[in-house]
Amino acid sequence: MPYPRVYRLQRELLEACQELSQGEPATLLLHVSGYGFSRDGAPTELATAIARVREHGEFKIAVYFHELFATGMPWRSAFWHSRRQQRAVSRIAQDADVVVTNVERHAAWLEEVPDKRTKLPVWKLPVISNVGESQSLTGMESRMPTLAVFGLPASRRKSYGHLGSLARLVRALGVREVFDIGPPFDAPAHVHGVPVKQLGVVPAGELGNLLSRIRFGFATTPAPYLAKSGVFAGYCAHGTIPVIADPFVGTFDGLSDGLQLISPKTVEAAGAGGFDRCSTAAWTWYRQHSVDAHAETYARVLGQLWASAEASAVSSVAGA
Secondary structure: OOOOOOOOOHHHHHHHHHHHHOOOOEEEEEEEOHHHHOOOOOOHHHHHHHHHHHHHOOEEEEEEEOOOOOOOOOOOHHHHHHHHHHHHHHHHHHHOOEEEEOOHHHHHHHHOOOOOOOOOOOEEOOOOOOOOOOOOOOOHHHOEEEEEEEOOHHHHHHHHHHHOOOHHHHHHHOOOEEEEEOOOOOOOOEEOOEEEEEEEOOOHHHHHHHHOOEEEEEOOOOHHHHHHOHHHHHHHHOOOEEEOOOOOOOEEOOEEEOOOEEOOOOHHHHHHHOHHHHHHHHHHHHHOOOHHHHHHHHHHHHHHHHHHHHHHHHHHHHHO
């Protein structure tokens, strides 16, 4: 690995930063998903640890919010944890120099957090692919007439549930095989007569290469949150056309039904216009927030912050 991996308790975040920076100016870049830091999804201990880093004053803090807080009905645990989750997320956002998230709805909520330290806008960057990125696009004629069902067993089970009532969609796609990709489970043998081939867990590098040769990939994430889906990002990064079960109107995070993705409502028009158009649109949309685009955004914004801090320090010395 190019960078050291250090395992520390959340409350030791400041000490870990000091150890890794070795006394040099540095930035703490955090990827926050509440349930990754706390069983109830409220990263309160992390918020306290970040406050310590802020009070120390030695580091800039950039936070990428993958998720904010859960919602649900009163008989679901998410309902009872939601308020605590919101408070913890607000505390983290207040202490950050740079706030980034993945979808418009999250960005709008974060913009309303009171007393944020930063006066910069909330930056929106859809998630990056975990299975690599194609630097060039493979045309539809060179791809297998295959539909990928990719993810954890729960999401794939949901995918097959949707596909069970989408016979017309499956026919319109012209797929001849379904590739089931992920940890084994009791996947169906066929989907409307189309055989399902279980590939199991495929290493990231191999999966990226495979997706670049597959025409379609099924996604179950609701339209307003597609930009935070790693599965969706993986499809788009390789020009695999995402297919969803529920049509939508308008745009979410630059995505339109029938352009970068297709649904039962738009599949026939998309096919008539040539599926290559959708593949190109999905890949082009992803390139706007690729790994390089993420890195460039952080480098530019944080560079401006450090330059401003240095200018202020020089001004203070001159004034003294």
